[in-house]
Amino acid sequence: MVTASQPSAQPREIEFWLDFGSTYSYLSVMRVEDLASKHDIHVSWQPFLLGPIFQSFGWNTSPFVLQKEKGEYVQKDMARLCRKYGIPWKMPTEFPRLGVLPLRIMLVGAGQPWIPEFAQRVMLLNFHLDRDINSREEIVIILTDLGQSVDDVLGQAQSEPIKKRLRDQTDNARARKVFGAPTFFVGEEMFWGNDRLEDALEFAAATKGARVGSQGNPP
Amino acid sequence: MVTASQPSAQPREIEFWLDFGSTYSYLSVMRVEDLASKHDIHVSWQPFLLGPIFQSFGWNTSPFVLQKEKGEYVQKDMARLCRKYGIPWKMPTEFPRLGVLPLRIMLVGAGQPWIPEFAQRVMLLNFHLDRDINSREEIVIILTDLGQSVDDVLGQAQSEPIKKRLRDQTDNARARKVFGAPTFFVGEEMFWGNDRLEDALEFAAATKGARVGSQGNPP
Numbered sequence: 001m002v003t004a005s006q007p008s009a010q011p012r013e014i015e016f017w018l019d020f021g022s023t024y025s026y027l028s029v030m031r032v033e034d035l036a037s038k039h040d041i042h043v044s045w046q047p048f049l050l051g052p053i054f055q056s057f058g059w060n061t062s063p064f065v066l067q068k069e070k071g072e073y074v075q076k077d078m079a080r081l082c083r084k085y086g087i088p089w090k091m092p093t094e095f096p097r098l099g100v101l102p103l104r105i106m107l108v109g110a111g112q113p114w115i116p117e118f119a120q121r122v123m124l125l126n127f128h129l130d131r132d133i134n135s136r137e138e139i140v141i142i143l144t145d146l147g148q149s150v151d152d153v154l155g156q157a158q159s160e161p162i163k164k165r166l167r168d169q170t171d172n173a174r175a176r177k178v179f180g181a182p183t184f185f186v187g188e189e190m191f192w193g194n195d196r197l198e199d200a201l202e203f204a205a206a207t208k209g210a211r212v213g214s215q216g217n218p219p
Numbered sequence: 220m221v222t223a224s225q226p227s228a229q230p231r232e233i234e235f236w237l238d239f240g241s242t243y244s245y246l247s248v249m250r251v252e253d254l255a256s257k258h259d260i261h262v263s264w265q266p267f268l269l270g271p272i273f274q275s276f277g278w279n280t281s282p283f284v285l286q287k288e289k290g291e292y293v294q295k296d297m298a299r300l301c302r303k304y305g306i307p308w309k310m311p312t313e314f315p316r317l318g319v320l321p322l323r324i325m326l327v328g329a330g331q332p333w334i335p336e337f338a339q340r341v342m343l344l345n346f347h348l349d350r351d352i353n354s355r356e357e358i359v360i361i362l363t364d365l366g367q368s369v370d371d372v373l374g375q376a377q378s379e380p381i382k383k384r385l386r387d388q389t390d391n392a393r394a395r396k397v398f399g400a401p402t403f404f405v406g407e408e409m410f411w412g413n414d415r416l417e418d419a420l421e422f423a424a425a426t427k428g429a430r431v432g433s434q435g436n437p438p
Binding site: 067070080084179191 | 276286288289291292295296299303396397398399408409410411412414415418
């Protein structure tokens with residue numbers, strides 16, 4: 001949700017809804033900040049759990065597992081796209097991985113400058129290093145590398161308010177009819193999939209009104 | 220399947236597997252020949268029925284109907300993409316439409332120069348004019364406009380060999396693990412979705428071996 005309290009001071013923004021277990025979210029996590037900065041657009045990182053959304057459709061896991069043919073194709077498609085984008089790729093031996101801990105940390109650090117790199121490191125853990133993204137030990141290494149106070153961040157991540165916020169994020173995603181990840185919103189305009197990231201950014205860049213408002217003095 | 224009997228005389232080619240009821244196949248039908256000609260790649264049109272493929276997954280209709288949220292999104296996405304590509308769009312009041320008759324005609328005319336325009340006209344019937352694509356009357360108008368012998372083409376389309384060929388096409392698609400449409404093959408490399416059309420053509424263009432073979436005299 002666009003939550004700026006003063007709409008007139010709202011910069012151009014793209015909301016990026018992601019789950020760390022999602023293959024195509026990986027591609028967008030690695031690409032979004034560079035692309036958005038070229039358009040001078042702010043990225044609002046919105047972690048949520050895809051599992052409960054899939055469960056609401058009657059699925060007990062990823063469609064890439066439920067539908068064998070699609071699952072096999074996705075591995076080839078991901079390998080090709082990673083080559084194209086120049087990012088590493090290894091199909092995780094466990095899929096989809098649950099990433100509740102790092103998703104909660106995304107909420108602890110919401111809006112802070114280390115969040116995009118944290119997200120990239122978690123994604124690389126899953127889709128490059130093939131390691132458990134819900135492991136306290138793995139997450140500690142990343143937080144330390146990023147210069148964060150491990151005890152403080154992990155303490156907050158396990159607090160009730162943050163646990164509730166992640167549930168609320170997921171409810172919010174469902175209420176806005178999110179059915180997969182990554183999903184982008186520009187205002188209420190929804191774009192689904194890494195394949196639509198460029199289109200979503202161009203749409204945001206064309207949203208002149210907010211930009212003018214943010215400068216206060218339309219020409 | 221790449222069915223050239225002499226592999227050494229095989230030009231660069233993309234196989235385009237489509238169903239006239241498929242929304243994203245519409246986009247590729249309207250775009251593929253122009254894009255392929257820029258790369259000097261031959262388009263091998265491969266009609267098939269998506270319904271039996273979906274049924275093999277336990278679905279009795281399109282996932283865009285079964286999954287309400289995705290279905291609603293697809294309408295917005297299609298409207299945006301059609302604006303981007305400059306092609307008309309109207310969500311059909313009946314979806315997905317069955318197009319057995321025009322799919323069989325694609326097999327009757329396979330390899331003939333009127334086939335791409337025939338496919339475009341059928342798709343416009345469905346996704347622009349919102350008309351029944353399985354209607355003999357509608358198809359007669361298109362065949363007449365394209366200068367074809369209506370009785371001859373319709374007669375062949377209703378013959379047992381052609382009916383069997385469409386069933387065989389669908390079986391072939393399933394055997395090659397096609398799970399949706401449009402699907403492109405370059406050799407055995409599969410690309411799913413209109414979003415991959417450009418990548419598939421670039422892949423085909425980079426397949427130098429076949430090109431050299433078709434010229435007979437590598438430089």
